[in-house]
Amino acid sequence: MARSTAGLSVRYASLFLAGMVLVAQSVSAADLPPLPKEIKDKGVLKVGVRCDQPPYGFKDASGNYAGIETEMALQIAEWAFGSRDKAELTCVTAENRIPQLTGKKVDLLYATLGVTPERARVVAFSDPYRWDGSDVVVLKDSPIKHIAELKGKTVIALKGSNQARWFEEKMPDTESMRLNSTADALQALKQKRADGATFDIALLVGIAKNDPGLRRLNEPFLLVDASAGLRKGETQWLAYVNAAQARMKAEGLYRKWAVKWAPEGTVEHYVSGFETKRPVEK
């Protein structure tokens, strides 16, 4: 009951917002370039989103897709097809997201995808919509204070993640353990199967807040932009996604979504990722 009310109020809010936009910008929808025929003919928007990366992409208590990047996907479905219901969401992992895209299982990725040269070889990136860094989390009573102390120790990273590659290249003396999901990774850390685990800071902000048994090292590394992932060569579609993201920013939607999905006290952290420019790494 509570959920349907919330859904309703979201619908009213978006209606209200759409109305405001109509008044303010008169022909906002016309600002978006035409939808490419291949996408239009499908009648649905197939998007890969994360299911284990709150607050960007996760499943809420009742198992529905939720999160800021999920909202981005739903918003594009609304602009493209007139309804959020036209988004066909697929749960992707760090490991399988790019194969899902290149294998045409989805047409767009909003999946905490960092921009890296290796990935740029196989996919096209939209304009960056936010930036993020990485950090290491250890058990609260662990003697480790700095990343450098992880030399010769075991560190967990998600398969296919930026952090896995970073540790492989920058700290080859570290024993790596690669797992599939955040849940597996945290469980393995708590069972002391490794000395630390490395994730996006965005994820750690939420985790460290909720879990007193864990401690962040607070040594951010690997600052990267996050972008939507598209297949190479689909320029019209890319232009559409870029325009849609620009419109989200102009309409202040990121803040609205951050308020909706980020845990209390962490909202500003997430908003700044979307609304400020990425600092240069030391």
Place this chain on the structure above:
Amino acid sequence: MDFDVHYIYAQLPALARGLLVTLEVSGISIVISILAGMAGAAIKTMRVPLLTPLLNGYVEFIRNTPLLAQMFFIYFGLPSIGLSLSLFWSGVLTLSLWASAYQIENIRGGLVTVRAGLHNAALALGMRPWQYMRLIAMPLALRVSQAAILNTSISLLKNSCFLQAVGLAEITYVAMDRIAMDFRTLEMMLVLGVTYLLLVLFMSLFSAWLEHRLHKPFRM
């Protein structure tokens, strides 16, 4: 992106390390499962009280639950009751428990074919039931069930790839990890397919040789 042979060359050392782990974890598990299978089959055939119903329950449980679930239970579940095994030995335990259930049934099937007359003759000669089992029935049964034992062993080898889900760096893990990093799906999958194929072919050849060897006394 074209097929890149050099990429495969570059990954060979890592893949070789993965292959070694696959062979170790599978090899140890195969030996354990065959020994456990012999013991279990003997117990079931001799209808040892208490142990037999226990084994029946075990076999049914293992055969009716997915291997992946068993693996997560052993790796992530057991530590919460204080039994924390290393990644490698968790893998060995998972595969051994899984394969033993099948090997028990394979070997029990072999024992069923041993004629009752041999049993009577052995007892008449003053053998203890365990001596009969060890010296007469088991060698005959193993000969009969050898093909089935090998079948389960091949399945075990292939199922060792499940262990990549908990992070054991066997060959599938190495290949999947490289795919996640470099997106060379075709190259890595090809290596994986060929490697498993060769391993299984080798095991089949060994089995054929063994069968030939064991049946020497029965050939005209």
